[in-house]
Amino acid sequence: RLFKLGRMHRARKINFWLKFWHKLSSSERGLVKFAGLLAATCHWMGCIWGFVGTLYRNNLTCRIAMDPDSQLLEEFPEREYFFRDTSHLDFQAPSMMQGHSWIVAFAQVRAGGTSVNPCDPMTLYAVSIYWATMTLTSIGYGDIVPVTVMEYIACIVGMMISSLVWAYVIGAICSLVSSLQYQERLITERLDAFTRMAQANHIPELLRDRALEYIRESRVHQKYMQSIEVANSLSSSLKGAIAEHTSAQYLSSVPIFACLSPAFRRDLIIHLKPFFFERHERINRWGSLCVVQKGLVLVGGALVGPKGHWGEDMILTLQSLRRNLRAKCLTHTMVLALERGDLLALLEKSPKDSWQIRKA
Numbered sequence: 001r002l003f004k005l006g007r008m009h010r011a012r013k014i015n016f017w018l019k020f021w022h023k024l025s026s027s028e029r030g031l032v033k034f035a036g037l038l039a040a041t042c043h044w045m046g047c048i049w050g051f052v053g054t055l056y057r058n059n060l061t062c063r064i065a066m067d068p069d070s071q072l073l074e075e076f077p078e079r080e081y082f083f084r085d086t087s088h089l090d091f092q093a094p095s096m097m098q099g100h101s102w103i104v105a106f107a108q109v110r111a112g113g114t115s116v117n118p119c120d121p122m123t124l125y126a127v128s129i130y131w132a133t134m135t136l137t138s139i140g141y142g143d144i145v146p147v148t149v150m151e152y153i154a155c156i157v158g159m160m161i162s163s164l165v166w167a168y169v170i171g172a173i174c175s176l177v178s179s180l181q182y183q184e185r186l187i188t189e190r191l192d193a194f195t196r197m198a199q200a201n202h203i204p205e206l207l208r209d210r211a212l213e214y215i216r217e218s219r220v221h222q223k224y225m226q227s228i229e230v231a232n233s234l235s236s237s238l239k240g241a242i243a244e245h246t247s248a249q250y251l252s253s254v255p256i257f258a259c260l261s262p263a264f265r266r267d268l269i270i271h272l273k274p275f276f277f278e279r280h281e282r283i284n285r286w287g288s289l290c291v292v293q294k295g296l297v298l299v300g301g302a303l304v305g306p307k308g309h310w311g312e313d314m315i316l317t318l319q320s321l322r323r324n325l326r327a328k329c330l331t332h333t334m335v336l337a338l339e340r341g342d343l344l345a346l347l348e349k350s351p352k353d354s355w356q357i358r359k360a
Contacts, residue, residue, distance in 0.1 A: 027176045034169045041165050042136055045158045046128035052154045058099025059084045060107055062119035081107060081119045102147050110143060136162040183223060190215050214278045217332035220294050221276035224334070228274075240266035250291040250336055253307050256315065256360040264346065264353040271342040275335050283327040287314050288337045295333025300325040314340045315357055
């Protein structure tokens with residue numbers, strides 16, 4: 001029973017990470033994968049580098065590997081490692097210089113006089129990962145270098161593999177970062193294209209500034225249009241459910257639609273058309289229900305902000321009974337509009353909702 005409880009706890013953890021993973025965008029998942037690739041490459045390069053150095057470190061003896069009755073341990077009880085005496089050897093005779101590796105050189109030059117213990121496995125692993133990271137990123141401080149022929153071979157293979165991995169990861173990350181900033185890149189391209197066009201056609205500076213400001217402020221409109229494009233590629237039921245989740249708040253403030261069926265409201269939301277207006281521009285959408293998504297509009301002397309609406313009298317059959325209110329944008333404004341023709345087409349397919357609209 002305890003084993004089953006442990007499996008359930010582990011399953012919850014796996015489920016949590018799966019949900020977290022699926023919440024990430026494809027670009028973010030790609031960045032996580034490349035980070036894992038870099039970590040795995042550094043790990044295996046570091047393990048091979050440490051293994052090769054350990055094979056030829058006979059000139060370095062760790063305390064744990066020495067005879068407990070050794071005189072050196074009694075003479076130096078605080079030391080963790082000892083070097084073999086090579087003062088009598090001829091340094092120009094390669095056959096005599098066996099047992100020297102990068103670990104021995106590191107212990108003599110870098111670790112000496114510090115708290116770093118080259119006999120500690122975790123310290124050796126950290127130093128090996130340090131070398132692998134330097135090799136992979138092509139930084140190369142030069143404080144850890146190969147000493148034996150085998151280490152030179154391992155270093156060459158490591159540099160060749162790491163250079164390929166690094167080049168691949170850098171190129172892929174640049175592509176992913178570019179896709180993460182897709183909307184900003186589109187806006188920048190539109191700004192640059194308009195600037196070139198304005199310079200070629202000698203457009204006045206005041207008009208040029210108005211257009212550039214309009215393009216910069218239209219980010220929300222571009223995102224909404226992109227979301228519509230993505231939603232249109234889905235099935236009808238999915239498209240309606242997603243539209244209701246993202247845009248139902250804009251119709252919930254309209255009283256005449258509160259009593260309609262959920263399916264009919266989903267169809268209405270799908271038929272909402274986005275429009276973007278600049279500051280001080282008049283909105284001439286006669287015969288349409290307009291809902292403000294962003295900005296501030298002056299409608300018939302009243303201020304209408306986000307989720308506010310006007311034009312609900314477009315359900316009236318006689319045009320003379322409708323109030324053709326004048327609307328003027330006080331800021332850059334995005335408006336969702338429902339055309340009367342679209343509403344009538346939907347009402348023909350739903351007699352029950354048609355009766356509710358007639359009653360309203």
